[in-house]
Amino acid sequence: GAGVSQSPRYKVTKRGQDVALRCDPISGHVSLYWYRQALGQGPEFLTYFNYEAQQDKSGLPNDRFSAERPEGSISTLTIQRTEQRDSAMYRCASSPPLAGSYPGNEQFFGPGTRLTVL
């Protein structure tokens, strides 16, 4: 497929377990964003990658959350020792390269991973 894909689509885990959420961006897209969306809310920024470099992680809520993108393509968001408050939809978005800095670059969103922590 040509769009952003995320896996798993649904994840149910027990409190205290670690989870890894995967994002496969559109081929050729250099920018990758992670967002978290609680029920009834808009998505909130977690972290940003430019190629393999994590350039902004200011939105990660605490040190249990981490993300990587080792080869500048697929990214993994890891949540350690999950808590019930981590339950949410986790969305990934990618955007293509443009010459220079361009804040208006469209972000293409994946379908999200619905995480439920029991």
Add this chain to the structure above:
Amino acid sequence: AQSVTQPDIHITVSEGASLELRCNYSYGATPYLFWYVQSPGQGLQLLLKYFSGDTLVQGIKGFEAEFKRSQSSFNLRKPSVHWSDAAEYFCAVVPYSGAGSYQLTFGKGTKLSVIP
């Protein structure tokens, strides 16, 4: 810090009626403004965006939005709603900080229901 307010949580309109979804932003300068739509089980899809120039922006699916600097608003409109427009709509901003990370700041969304 920038913020986005969508004052209407849920709107119901009849098919064929006109639609206006409100969005207000708080930011020191003119931000980059977006409207996204989220259908059940789908990712967010960009409807339209505004950076500068003509304050009336045309988007996909017959939507348009008007930027009003004096009111800090970027309301979304459609002259005639179709049943397939039922979805959740999000207004978002990107501040131009020059830092390289252009993360979107979203409003809480407006859920649109369409009565046949």
